Structure formats: structure tokens, C-alpha cells
Amino acid sequence: MxxxxxxxxxxxxxxxxxxxxxxxxxxxxxxxxxxxxxxxxxxxxxxxxxxxxxxxxxxxxxxxxxxxxxxxxxxxxxxxxxxxxxxxxxxxxxxxxxxxxxxxxxxxxxxxxxxxxxxxxxxxxxxxxxxxxxxxxxxxxxxxxxxxxxxxxxxxxxxxxxxxxxxxxxxxxxxxxxxxxxxxxxxxxxxxxxxxxxxxxxxxxxxxxxxxxIIIIIWFTGSLSKPLRLVTKHVNRLANGDLTVEPLDINNKDEIGILANDFNVMAANMREIIQTVEHSIHQVNASAENLNAISEETSASSQEIGGAIDEIASGTAKQAEDAEMSNKKMGNLSTQIEKVEQLNEKMTVQSQAANEASQSGLAQMTSLQLKSEEANQLSHTVVEVMNRLSTRVTEIENVISVIHTISDQTNLLALNASIEAARAGEHGKGFAVVAEEVRKLAEQSSQATGDVRQTLTGIINESQQALQAIELSQNLSNEQTKAVSDTKQSFELIVDSMKEIVSSIHEVDHEVQGMSAHKGEVQTAIEHIAAIAQQSSASTEEIAASMEEQLRAIAAIANAAEQLNEAGDELKQKISRLRL
Structure with missing residues (x-):
């Protein structure tokens, strides 16, 4: 009581x-x-x-x-x-x-x-x-x-x-x-x-x-309680959110006077803090909205990049399959060349019995002609594959250029976000960390595209060398076809031109040996193409994984921006209850 x-x-x-x-x-x-x-x-x-x-x-x-x-x-x-x-x-x-x-x-x-x-x-x-x-x-x-x-x-x-x-x-x-x-x-x-x-x-x-x-006590308690009641009244107004409370005019030199001065300082500081917080809330809301918009744009750009990378991956995989098929065909071609060498050896051994085996030689030459045509067709196929490979590599280089451009834009957006975070002060530290991570991802994407472009340059150089080797092989195949045709004619005139047949057989043997020498180079070039295609496919998968990680980071940024905006609205609602 x-x-x-x-x-x-x-x-x-x-x-x-x-x-x-x-x-x-x-x-x-x-x-x-x-x-x-x-x-x-x-x-x-x-x-x-x-x-x-x-x-x-x-x-x-x-x-x-x-x-x-x-x-x-x-x-x-x-x-x-x-x-x-x-x-x-x-x-x-x-x-x-x-x-x-x-x-x-x-x-x-x-x-x-x-x-x-x-x-x-x-x-x-x-x-x-x-x-x-x-x-x-x-x-x-x-x-x-x-x-x-x-x-x-x-x-x-x-x-x-x-x-x-x-x-x-x-x-x-x-x-x-x-x-x-x-x-x-x-x-x-x-x-x-x-x-x-x-x-x-x-x-x-x-x-x-x-x-x-009692008279003295009444006077003393009155002089002591009056300023205390005044302080209590002002404190109640301040506690109820009324920051328009006027300063206390108490001239006491005791603890009550110190309390009144401290109250005046506290009220002034609270008004200044609330005004600063209200201003900061507006800036935070604006930054959060801007960040949200940037996140949406970046997310859309990343999705487009992801689609392009998927197309690149699909083309690279197809290129690897074509290279593998070319390698197999070159294996078959090598086998055929070896057979031609064996037949040529038989033709040399049996040249002495040409007259006796002219019909058989004619049949073999017919077969050789078919094989030569087949080899010529394979050469045409390899040329077409190499041309398509060159075209694909050019397309990949164009996509890589697009990715590099997007990476530069993302890096620029991350820099702008860091600037906005610095303006936000203490409230923007978390957003600054996210912006820094986005900037690092953009730099990594740019570095990866540079690596891919360097690899593609190597692929182009290797493809050009392979194309030259294939064109040389095709020329040899044309010459082989001509030689086979000549040999066939010689076989038709074998009775009359045995010496010419022997000479032609030696010429064929020489050409076959040349083909055998060039087949190793072609096969090596095709194997290089296959290896480069596989490396391109792996790099494309890494880029796709990086884009997915970037999308997740952008989604996290958007979520953080939304939470920041909600927190700012909540704080604004609470501050609106105060009267400044």
C-alpha cells in the first residue's frame, strides 16, 4: 500500500x-x-x-x-x-x-x-x-x-x-x-x-x-517533487511516442537538475536518431527495389546464357560423336589401305604369271577401283565433317563472345550493387557481400570463356591442319582411282603391255605407300579433334554448372532484397507511430 x-x-x-x-x-x-x-x-x-x-x-x-x-x-x-x-x-x-x-x-x-x-x-x-x-x-x-x-x-x-x-x-x-x-x-x-x-x-x-x-518538510518535498512530477510527465509523453515534448526548464543544480538535462539530451538524440532511421529506411527501400529489379534482369540474362550454353553443349556432344565416327571410318580406311598393299604385293609376285591370271587381275583391279571410290567417298565425308566442325567451332566462339559480354555486364552490375550497398551503410553490409560474390562469379565466367576461346582457337588450328591432311588424302585417293583405272586398262592390254603393267604396279605400290604414310596423320588429327570436342563438352558442362550456381546466388540476392524491403516497411510502420 x-x-x-x-x-x-x-x-x-x-x-x-x-x-x-x-x-x-x-x-x-x-x-x-x-x-x-x-x-x-x-x-x-x-x-x-x-x-x-x-x-x-x-x-x-x-x-x-x-x-x-x-x-x-x-x-x-x-x-x-x-x-x-x-x-x-x-x-x-x-x-x-x-x-x-x-x-x-x-x-x-x-x-x-x-x-x-x-x-x-x-x-x-x-x-x-x-x-x-x-x-x-x-x-x-x-x-x-x-x-x-x-x-x-x-x-x-x-x-x-x-x-x-x-x-x-x-x-x-x-x-x-x-x-x-x-x-x-x-x-x-x-x-x-x-x-x-x-x-x-x-x-x-x-x-x-x-x-x-512539518512546514519545512512540506516546503522541501514540494520543491523536490514538483520537478520530479514534471520529469515524470515528460517521460510518459516520450514513452507514448510523443517526440514533440518540449525541453525541461529545471534550474536545479542537484541530481534532479542533472536528470532534467540528461532527459533533454536523450529526447533530442531520440528525435535525431528517429529522423535518421526514417531517412535510412527510404534509402533502404529504394535500394532494395533497385536490387530486386537488377536481380530479375540478371536472372533473365543468366537463363538466356544457360539456354545458349545448353545449345553449345548439345553441338559439342554432336561434334564429339562425329569425330568418333570419323575416327572409326579412318580405321576402316586404314584397313582398306593395308589390303591394297597386300594386293599390290600379290600383283607384283604374280606379274610373271600375268597372262595366266589376267582375268583374276582384272577382277582384283575392279575391286580395287571400288575400294578407291569408297576411300574417295570417305575422304569427301571427312572433309564435310571437318567443315561442319569448323562451322560449329565458329558458332561456339560467337556464343563465348556473348557469354563474355554478359559476364562483363554482370561484373558492372555487381560493382553498381557494391556502390549502392556502401551507400546503405551498416544495413548494406550483407548485400555488399552478395554483390562481391556476384562479381567473383562474373570474373570466373569471363575467365572460363577466355579459356574456352583459347581452346576453340586450338581446335580451329587443329581442324585446319586436319582439313589440309584430308584434302591431301583426297588428292591421293583421286590419283589412286586414276591409277586403278589405268591399271584396269593395262590389264585389258596386259597381253600386249606387260611391261607397262609392271611399271603401273610399281607406281600403284608407291602411291599406296604414300597413302599409308598419310593415313596415320589423318587419324591423329581426327583423334585430336575428338579430344578437343570432349574437352569442349566438359568445359561447357562446367560453364553450365557455374551459371546454375550464379542463378542460385541471384535468387538468394533477390530473396535478401525482398526481406530487406519487408524489414524496412515494418520499421517504417513502427516509426510512423511516433510523433516528431
Whole structure:
């Protein structure tokens, strides 16, 4: 419940409590301490009075013993000293010089309880007198005196107000000379009169100091809580999003003044930060939209590049198949050339029996002619394949040029994205990393296209060499065809021209050996073409894989841009709740 109070109320409660509590403790302690000391002082006064009375009685009794006065005279002098002279009405006026308090006086009893000394009841028997509580206090007073002296307390009516009672205290002692029980008694309130005065002074002082303290506390708490309430009001407005709160005008030099100045600085900094964030949000949204558009364009370009690379891969694979087929055909051609060499050897061995095997030789030459034509046809096929290969390589080089151009554009886009990311500041660091990765991919693509172009240049050079070798082989094949035709004619005229046939056979053998020598070169060139085609196919696959990775990176960039745009919109929505 105390926690629900205001600071001023709490300070008032605590301050007044701290003001009143010590005052009450000091006042109460002073009162009871004064009362206790006064009680002790009063008791000593009563005891000293009784002892002094006993000394006076002893002195008077000495005079009696000396014979200076009679015992009656001595006892009367004692009564006059203890109380005062007796008036005509039989009552003694209390004139004792011993101060026993306002209502205090001496009296004395004999052992039977008869008042031998009393201001009004002298000669009366008080043995059976009881106090308001029914206590036989006179008997106790006498008993205390007979036992060496002591104090007796009892309740008795107040002299000025008989309807009320007060506690009386009596000290009694026994006089050994006359047998009197001398007593001195008074009301305890006479002892405590000083304590009551102290209590009154403390009460007045406490009241005045409390009133003055409360006034000072109220003024102090007001001067302390007023700026605190003003600070609390401004803080609540700021917490509710009202950044238009005016600066606090508090000139205190204490912690409250420092708090107010810190609040003004905080509010100004918050307004500046919110305005900066709002401006940055607009820039981030614009950059995110631009990045998203660039990502879409790059993705479309990459898809087109991927399609072109797929076509290149398909053409390269077809080229590798054609090269493999050409290699097989060249193997067959080699086999045929070997057969021609064997036949030529047979023709040389059987030249001596030409006449006998002219028909057989003619048939062999016919077969050789067919084979030569077939070889010539294969040569034409290889030439056509090499021409197509050259055309494909040229097309690949054109596509590689396109890829290289796109890579340069992608690199430029990545550079622009890095610049935009640098403008975005802290929010663009992640986008800068992505742009750097795109730039690296573009550089790798450009390097790969350079490698492919270099490889294609080698392919073109090798193809040209192979084409030249094939053209040479074709010329040889044409010559072989002509030689076979001539040989056939020679076989027809074999009977008449045996020597010409032998010469022709040697010429054929020479040409066949030439073909055999060139066939290895052609086959090697075709194998190089096949190897280059396979390498081109592998490079194309690597390029396709790189493009796929680039597409994934672009998709990640687009996703990050979209998330950045959404975050900017969300932050803009939250900032719109604030009033600047």
C-alpha cells in the first residue's frame, strides 16, 4: 500500500516519522528519567527529614537528662519543630523548615498507634485507620519503624479534591529515647511536579519543533517533487511516442537538475536518431527495389546464357560423336589401305604369271577401283565433317563472345550493387557481400570463356591442319582411282603391255605407300579433334554448372532484397507511430 503513494507523500510520511519518533523517545525518556530521579530525591528528603527529627529529639532528650527542661517541654519543642505551634483551635499550623513537598508533613505515633505528633489529629488513636483500599497503613508504618525504619505507601484522598485519591509515601523510624515512631510523608505527585513540568516543556517543544519541521518538510518535498512530477510527465509523453515534448526548464543544480538535462539530451538524440532511421529506411527501400529489379534482369540474362550454353553443349556432344565416327571410318580406311598393299604385293609376285591370271587381275583391279571410290567417298565425308566442325567451332566462339559480354555486364552490375550497398551503410553490409560474390562469379565466367576461346582457337588450328591432311588424302585417293583405272586398262592390254603393267604396279605400290604414310596423320588429327570436342563438352558442362550456381546466388540476392524491403516497411510502420 505504501508503494502506491507519491514520492512527496512518502517523503512526508518518512520525514515526519523521523521527526516525531526521536522527539517522542527523548521526551518520554526525559520524563520517566526525571520522575525516577525526583522520586529518589523525594524519598531521600523524607528519610533525611526523619533522621534530622530523630537527632533533634535526641538533643532535646539530652537536655531533659541534663535537667534543663522537662520531658513535656522537650516533647512540645519537638512538635513545634516538626510541625509548628498549636493554635487556639488545637490545630498546628505547618511551619516546618524541612521541605517535604506541597502536602508533606511530619507526624509521630507511639507503639499503640496514638498520634503523639500531628497537625490536626494529635492525641487520636489511628491504629485501625485504613486507606481507600482497606489497608491498615498505620500499623505498617509502625512495623517498618520497629524493624529499623522504612518506606510505606498507600492510597489517600487528595487534600484539595477529596473525591480523588493519590499515592502517599511515608518514611518512619523509631526514636529510642521516647519510643516515638517518627514519620515524614507526602503525596508522590509532589515529587513528580518537576517531572510533569519537564513533560509539559518537552510537549510544547516537541509540538513547536514538529510544526516547524512539518512546514519545512512540506516546503522541501514540494520543491523536490514538483520537478520530479514534471520529469515524470515528460517521460510518459516520450514513452507514448510523443517526440514533440518540449525541453525541461529545471534550474536545479542537484541530481534532479542533472536528470532534467540528461532527459533533454536523450529526447533530442531520440528525435535525431528517429529522423535518421526514417531517412535510412527510404534509402533502404529504394535500394532494395533497385536490387530486386537488377536481380530479375540478371536472372533473365543468366537463363538466356544457360539456354545458349545448353545449345553449345548439345553441338559439342554432336561434334564429339562425329569425330568418333570419323575416327572409326579412318580405321576402316586404314584397313582398306593395308589390303591394297597386300594386293599390290600379290600383283607384283604374280606379274610373271600375268597372262595366266589376267582375268583374276582384272577382277582384283575392279575391286580395287571400288575400294578407291569408297576411300574417295570417305575422304569427301571427312572433309564435310571437318567443315561442319569448323562451322560449329565458329558458332561456339560467337556464343563465348556473348557469354563474355554478359559476364562483363554482370561484373558492372555487381560493382553498381557494391556502390549502392556502401551507400546503405551498416544495413548494406550483407548485400555488399552478395554483390562481391556476384562479381567473383562474373570474373570466373569471363575467365572460363577466355579459356574456352583459347581452346576453340586450338581446335580451329587443329581442324585446319586436319582439313589440309584430308584434302591431301583426297588428292591421293583421286590419283589412286586414276591409277586403278589405268591399271584396269593395262590389264585389258596386259597381253600386249606387260611391261607397262609392271611399271603401273610399281607406281600403284608407291602411291599406296604414300597413302599409308598419310593415313596415320589423318587419324591423329581426327583423334585430336575428338579430344578437343570432349574437352569442349566438359568445359561447357562446367560453364553450365557455374551459371546454375550464379542463378542460385541471384535468387538468394533477390530473396535478401525482398526481406530487406519487408524489414524496412515494418520499421517504417513502427516509426510512423511516433510523433516528431
Amino acid at each position: 505504501f508503494n502506491n503513494k507519491t514520492i512527496r507523500t512518502k517523503m512526508l510520511i518518512v520525514s515526519i516519522t523521523l521527526l516525531l519518533l526521536p522527539s517522542l523517545v527523548i521526551g518520554t525518556t526525559a520524563y520517566f528519567s526525571s520522575k525516577e530521579n525526583l522520586d529518589i530525591t523525594g524519598e531521600k528528603s523524607l528519610k533525611n527529614g526523619v533522621e534530622m527529627a530523630l537527632q533533634i529529639i535526641d538533643a532535646l532528650n539530652q537536655q531533659v537528662e541534663d535537667g534543663s527542661i522537662t520531658i513535656e517541654e522537650a516533647q512540645e519543642q519537638a512538635r513545634i519543630y516538626l510541625i509548628g505551634p498549636k493554635k487556639e483551635d488545637g490545630i498546628r499550623e505547618i511551619q516546618s523548615t524541612v521541605d517535604l513537598g506541597e502536602h508533606g508533613y511530619f507526624n509521630a505515633f507511639n507503639e499503640k498507634g496514638i498520634d503523639v505528633v500531628h497537625y490536626s489529629d494529635e492525641g487520636d488513636n489511628s491504629w485501625e485507620i485504613k486507606d481507600v483500599n482497606g489497608k491498615l497503613f498505620v500499623q505498617k508504618v509502625i512495623n517498618k519503624a520497629q524493624n529499623g525504619g522504612g518506606f510505606t505507601t498507600y492510597e489517600w484522598k487528595l487534600p484539595n479534591n477529596p473525591e480523588k485519591t493519590g499515592e502517599k509515601i511515608v518514611y518512619s523510624a523509631l526514636d529510642p529515647n521516647w519510643g516515638w515512631v517518627v514519620a515524614a510523608g507526602t503525596y508522590k505527585m509532589d515529587f513528580n511536579a518537576g517531572a510533569n513540568q519537564v513533560l509539559a516543556i518537552v510537549a510544547v517543544t516537541l509540538t513547536i519543533s514538529t510544526v516547524i519541521g
